[in-house]
Amino acid sequence: MAAAAAASGVSPRRGTPDSDEEDYEEYVPVAKRRTMEAERLRRATKPPTTNAVAVGAPLPPPPPPRSTDEVALKTSLLVKATKLKREAPEVTPAERLLQQEREMIEHLSDRKALMPVGEIAKGISYSEPITTGWKPPLRLRRMPRSRADALRRRWHILVDGDDVPPPSRSFGDLRLPEPILRALRGKGIEKPTPIQVQGLPVALSGRDMIGIAFTGSGKTLVFVLPLIMAALQEEILMPIVPGEGPFGLVVCPSRELARQTHEVIEMFIGSLMEAGYPEIRPLLCIGGVDMRTQMEVVKKGVHIVVATPGRLKDLFSKKKMNLDNCRYLTLDEADRLVDLGFEDDIREVFDHFKAQRQTLLFSATMPDKIQNFAKSALVKPIIVNVGRAGAANLDVIQEVEYVKEEARIIYLLECLQKTPPPVLVFCEHKADVDYIQEFLLLKGVEAVAIHGGKDDEERKDAFKSFKASEKDVLVATDVASKGLDIPDIQHVINYDMPAEIENYVHRIGRTGRRGKTGVATTFINKNQTETTLLDLKQLLIESKQRLPPILADLDDPQEDDKVAIAQQSGVKGCAFCGGLGHRIEACPKQQLQNSVTLARARNDYFGGGGYRGEI
Structure with missing residues (x-):
């Protein structure tokens, strides 16, 4: 009978009370069984309530205590x-945001070091700066600290480093x-600017350097003059032979900035x-120019x-040029090189060095993230900072x-008439x-334009005129916002x-250069x-500029927390881009880079060409 029930797919314990099965047991639902078990345990642990125990008789033994595992x-x-939340110390919103920032900054610092692959593989590291033949006058060497x-x-x-000249x-x-x-006198440059006062002795002495100063402060001379002096010394001691x-x-x-730097070097040479x-002999190595x-x-x-990174990478890949004898490297607008996606190209440039080199990085906006990344x-290194990194020109x-x-x-x-x-x-x-x-042009205004879609000849003629x-x-995109020096704007x-x-x-820094006063007008809307807008508001407050009503009425709900975080961390504003109106967790620049990284990862996953369209 049981075999027949099993064959029919019906459990014998789920038959009817009228069946002939002797071992029949009525099915008890799970919820009822749990209730019965709980009642049994309650009765087992409940103390006796009757007085039937005789006088002098021993009391019944107490129930055994439950183990810690049973209680858990x-x-x-x-x-x-x-319970854990109650026992944990209370964390303020500012402390919570500060902890998130530290974790994000640690994650950013995990990126590959900016060093040649050969040196990393061989474990080569340099402990002392490169030596040069330049020494400051005795009067400066004896200057008390x-x-x-x-x-x-x-x-x-502001300087940071050991043995600062x-x-x-x-x-x-x-x-x-x-x-x-x-x-220099022919260009009307009689005295050095603040960045030149400290930057030139550092660069001439062969020290690695990170130079930060507002736009129009004369950073180009800080790396051009020591470069010319080093090349002149090399040529006098051992002249360069053809092909070297x-x-x-x-x-x-950008091409415009490279061309401008090349012109400054040619002037002194x-x-x-x-x-x-x-x-x-200097060489301008940019795209759009005949390689021959x-x-x-x-x-x-x-x-x-x-050079610009693209053409430089092309020359290296074709083995048209090498850096076997190169001992001096400058990254102008270094943070912009990284932001524009040239980071991998810069790493490839480092891979072509065969010996120690002096490295200098310059920019007007150099957030802590870029500084920490470059120090590798x-x-x-000696950091020479004139004002806050990312601050606007006060002129x-x-x-x-x-x-x-x-x-x-x-x-x-109307603004053109100002x-x-x-x-x-x-x-x-x-x-x-x-x-x-x-x-x-239709309104009779003599205007020219520059952007990345125009060929090199058009861009060159427009900028020259x-x-x-x-x-x-x-009229230009941001391709003309970095480092270009036109004093009359x-x-x-x-x-x-x-x-x-x-x-x-960087944009507004194209005016107010060399101590002159300039005007910058910015259109904003919804x-x-x-x-x-919060970044812009804080920048105007820092520069002591007039706040328009729309920015003055703009409130930041997390302003108190941001102030508390700045006091605890010592970093004012965003450590990723230098903006004063937000912290790193809300940085639009980081969000954009994350989106680009995600898009590249998808391209790598799906592949390219026709295959991607077929998926």
């Missing part, structure tokens, strides 16, 4: 979590050749050659190369106007650049506010995010 098993996880610190405080110079208040104290001093070189390398993020010094012309200079032997490639009057999206092009014509030309107009998108240029005052307005107009505050600082 009958305690729910929710009760445990509540208290005197040097007083001079730095006077010039608002003393500052120099005169170009004559730097022992530069007379032709270079004469060329370079001795020094300067990497720039021309003065030296006129005075009878040996010939020093560049190779002719390399075949003769080149001392200095100024430097030997006993620029910043005006922020609320303009509706459709009214910007009309209001642009100051005489030349005027620089910045846009985020290439299409807007072409549209504004066409509109201005604007710099020579042949054109009144230059009195007005910069931001047709749209950039999403990253770093780009804003298209800007609250994070961007």
Whole structure:
């Protein structure tokens, strides 16, 4: 019978009371069984309530105590979590955000070191800086440390590092050749700027350096003059033979900046050659230029190369040039090189070095993240900081106007009348650049345009005509915002506010250069995010500029927490981009980079070409 029941798929214990099964047992639901078990345990542990025990008779033994494991098993996880929360020390919102920031910064610091692969593989490391033949005058070497610190405080110079060379208040104290001093005087440069006061002695002495100063402060001379002196010394001691070189390398993020740096180097080299010094051959290595012309200079032997990462990588891959003798490397606008996606190209440049080199990094906006990242490639680096990294130039009057999206092009014509030309107009998108240029030309305004979609010849002619005052307005994307030096620009107009505050600082830094006063007008509207507007508000407050009503009425609900975090961590604003209106967990720049990284990962996963379209 049981076999038949099993064959029919019915459990014998689930039959009917009228069945003939002798071992029939009625099914008890799970919930009822749990209730019965709980009742049994309650009765077993309940003390007796009757007085039937005789006098003098021994009391019944107490029930055995439950073990810790049994108690733990009958305690729910929710009760445990509540207990742990009560016992844990109270954490304020500011402390919680600070802990999140530390974890994010530690995660960012896990990136690969900025060192050659060969040195990492062989375990090669350098403990002492590279030596040069330059020494400061005896008067500077004997300067007391208290005197040097007083001079730095006077010039608002912050230094960090060991054995920092003393500052120099005169170009004559730097022992530069007379032709270079004469060329400086011909450009109206009589005294060094604050970044030059401390930066030039550091670079000339062969020390690795991170230079931070506001736009228009003369950072280019800090790495150009020591580079020329090092190349001149090398040529005098052991002349470069055909096919050899370079001795020094300067990497720039844009063609315009590379061309401008090359022109400065050529100016000083021309003065030296006129005075009878040996010939020093520089090379401009940028895209859009015929490579055969560049190779002719390399075949003769080149001392200095100024390059953009793309063309430099192309030359290395084709084995047209090497860095076997290179001992001097400068990354101009170093943070922008990383932000623009040239980080892997820079690592490849480092892989081509065959010996120790002096490395210098310069920018106006150098967040702590970039500084920590760069220190991996430097030997006993010295950080020279004139003002806060990412601070705006105080010689620029910043005006922020609320303009509706459709009214910007009309209001642009009114803003052009604020100051005489030349005027620089910045846009985020290439299409807007072409549209504004066409509109201005129709209105009779002499305007030229620059953006990444134009070929090199167009960009070169446009910039040259604007710099020579042949054109009144230059409309450009951020390709023209980094390092370009046009001293006569009195007005910069931001047709749209950039999403990253770093780009804003670089844009407005095209005016107010070399001690002159400039004006920067920025259009804002509802298209800007609250994070961007808070960054702009805090930057205007720091620069003691007038706040427009729309920014003055903008409240930050986490302002108290941000102040508390800044006091505890010692870092004001975002450690990733330097913005003052947000912390690193809300950084728009980091979010953008994460999106780009995720998109690249998807491309790698799905593949490219036709296969991706077929999935």
